[in-house]
Amino acid sequence: VVKPIGQQFSSIGAIAGATILGDGQVCLILDGQNIARQIQSTQRHKQLSEAVYRQREFDERRLIMIVDDSVTVRKVTSRLLERQGYDVVTAKDGVDAIEQLENIKPDLMLLDIEMPRMDGFEVLNLVRHHDMHQYMPIIMITSRTGEKHRERAFLLGVSQYMGKPFQEEELLENIDALLVASDSEVKS
Incomplete structure (x- = not known):
């Protein structure tokens, strides 16, 4: 039974x-x-x-630039994105990022605010005024989650604003959504 x-x-x-x-x-x-x-x-x-x-893998792989002064954040985020099939380039601060942007054209940038030599707001402002990179999607990922910093970032033209520590799934969803939106803008 x-x-x-x-x-x-x-x-x-x-x-x-x-x-x-x-x-x-x-x-x-x-x-x-x-x-x-x-x-x-x-x-x-x-x-x-x-x-x-x-x-x-067959399609052109997407290049994402990670700009953060934390070695740990750069390594962890790089591994996450590489597992998802993205190519990754990293910059240790804003000056390093601007120098690299003279030679490469990332599809998207992940950007911290608080960094030595040049902070994220300065990088964002320079990128938005650069002919080749002005429309590149930028996700600002920072421990500065206050409204003042968020408002300033959006005024300067950031595409998305996330707090640290970030949820991997949320970051990947934001990246996918911004890349799809960027693709449709290029095609139209």
Whole structure:
């Protein structure tokens, strides 16, 4: 006799029910068809993810510049973006970023505010007045989450403003949305 296992375990699709053996032990009964469906679904999802990743590899890879004086932030953010298929270039401060922008054209910039030699506001202002980079999407990521800093950033033309520490998923969503918007502006 097979008994349902109750609501607590009903979300576990691989288990159909349970029975009690002659010696009193509880034995779970597996749902083979549901297990097969879950395996197929997982395989389809994996194939789709691989196809999207291959397509991103095939397409021109997007270049993102990370400007932050923290070595840790640069490394962690670089790894995150590289795992997502982006090419990454880093700058240790605003002066380094401006020097590199003479030779490269990133698709997007992640920018800190508080840095030595040249802060994020100065970088943002220079980029917005540079013919080649003025329309580049810029996400400012900073520990300065007060309204005063946020307002100044948007007045200078930042595309998005995020606090530190940031949520990886939120950052990736913002990057994707800004790159899609940037692509559609270029095409129109």
